[in-house]
Amino acid sequence: MTLRQFEYLVTVVDEGSFTRAAELLHVTQPALSHQIRALERSVGTPLLDRLPRAVRLTPAGRAWLPFARSALADAERAATAARRVGGLECGELAVATVYSLTLGALPPVLRKWRALHPDVRIRLFEHRHADELREAMTRGQADVAVGPRPVEWSGYCHYLGGEEFVLVLPPGTAHDGPVDLRSFADQGWVLPAPGNGLADFVDAACRERGFQPWAAVRTEQTASVPVLAAAGLGPALVPRNVLPETFDGVVVRPDPPVRRELAAFGPKEPDPLTSAFIGLLEQAGWDA
Known part of the structure; x- marks a missing residue:
């Protein structure tokens, strides 16, 4: 065989x-x-x-x-791995992540990486939920995972910083500074579909503030959440980095802030090429 x-x-x-x-x-x-x-x-x-x-x-x-x-x-x-040990920066770098980071934070990092290492292919594995990402990395799916900081992870784990979440409202909505999420407790929300890790995160953030958001609309597509909120179908809580520069909805910071801790992690200590990629991740401007 x-x-x-x-x-x-x-x-x-x-x-x-x-x-x-x-x-x-x-x-x-x-x-x-x-x-x-x-x-x-x-x-x-x-x-x-x-x-x-x-x-x-x-x-x-x-x-x-x-x-x-x-x-x-x-x-x-x-x-x-053998080629890397031999000092040859070629082959493939496998990166596992969650969908929301593919939409927002990772593309600038991958673009810069591609410019610095044009001979290294990128293999991207995307997961709907942080639990799926963690399970995939226990099987050694990728060289490095970029996602929510795993709890009690026994392998390599490097803290990157916090990911800021913002509230999205329709254009023309009046606001004067940060808002308390509880003021939207009685409204129907735009929420990700069950099974999407963002759905669990938003539910947890709202529960911490004493209410359970109810869904006016649920969508399978992470990118659709802010679009539907801007269309007036309900407020939505999303990572700021998934919003395009030309986004026309109203973006408001919650008070108190909502953040998700992010990390680069893997089953073992990274090799030099993976370490170089993690170095670029550190420069991505995560919240302190």
């Missing part, structure tokens, strides 16, 4: 055809078929159903596929 055999079968599954997979892999179709049959003999059961015009995974193949993909990804990360 070899990684090459894993790659062959995964490619057949992704392409849905032995012919297209052989062309993509630059091997003959008989050679490809031989290697997959050898893999199936090693596993002890068929992994593919070979139909007249298509191929599909058997139940055993469906169980096997996620582990094969993980093994191939681990092999690529191992090769990248």
Whole structure:
């Protein structure tokens, strides 16, 4: 059982055809078929159903596929790590995060990183919830995670700073300085859908102030929350960094402030290239 055999079968599954997979892999179709049959003999059961015009995974193949993909990804990360130790700044940097940071805080960092390290590919893994991010990093999904500061994390963890949250209201709303969230307790809010980590964070922030926000609108898309609030569908509490410069809604700071602690973390001490990326994160201007 070899990684090459894993790659062959995964490619057949992704392409849905032995012919297209052989062309993509630059091997003959008989050679490809031989290697997959050898893999199936090693596993002890068929992994593919070979139909007249298509191929599909058997139940055993469906169980096997996620582990094969993980093994191939681990092999690529191992090769990248070895090249880094050799002083070669090439390969791939894997970064895991949550959706809201992909919308706001990370793009400027990634743009600067790309300018400094054009030969390093970025592999971005995005998660809806901080718990999902934490679980993915316990499995070693990425070189570094950027997200809400994990509690009782046993690996590497570097505090970055706080992420400011602001209240979004429709254009023309009168206000004179910071506002108490409790003054909006009786209104319907624009909230992220359940399962989105921001939904839990907003609920917790409001509970700390003595009320439970009720949803006038819930949306699956994090980017839609401030847009819907600016359209007059209800107030929304969002990270300031997700708002575009041309945003036309009214943006108000809550009093007391609402902040989320952010960190860069991983299962082990970062290598030099990952440390360089964390250095750029530190320059991103997080709140002290």
